[in-house]
Amino acid sequence: xxxxxxxxxxxxxxxxxxxxxxxxxxxxxxxxxxxxxxxxxxxxxxxxxxxxxxxxxxxxxxxxxxxxxxxxxxxxxxxxxxxxxxxxxxxxxxxxxxx
Numbered sequence: 001x002x003x004x005x006x007x008x009x010x011x012x013x014x015x016x017x018x019x020x021x022x023x024x025x026x027x028x029x030x031x032x033x034x035x036x037x038x039x040x041x042x043x044x045x046x047x048x049x050x051x052x053x054x055x056x057x058x059x060x061x062x063x064x065x066x067x068x069x070x071x072x073x074x075x076x077x078x079x080x081x082x083x084x085x086x087x088x089x090x091x092x093x094x095x096x097x098x099x
Contacts, residue, residue, distance in 0.1 A: 006055045010048060026058075027051065 013027045023029035030051045037046055077084050091099075 006052045009055075010051060027055070030054070 010027060010031075013024075013031060017024075017028055017031055019032060019035060023032055030046065034044075034046045034048070034051075037044065077087070
């Protein structure tokens with residue numbers, strides 16, 4: 001589903017891009033680079049497939065680091081009941097025991 005939405009977004013940008021203006025975002029900048037390289041007869045190192053892969057990487061990179069951090073925190077808390085107690089005490093003190 002993510003790949004489908006990426007492709008749709010790229011297609012939307014291709015329809016609305018103005019190559020004479022500054023890029024609106026990363027997709028525009030990438031599409032402009034593709035066009036420039038094609039006009040210069042350079043090898044196609046920049047492709048729409050690579051653009052889609054780059055968008056996917058940018059999206060998932062942030063997700064992976066968050067998941068790793070949360071896993072570490074949960075593991076740490078499971079192995080440190082005293083820290084759990086201190087966190088619980090602070091939550092009770094700051095927002096109240098009934099929340």
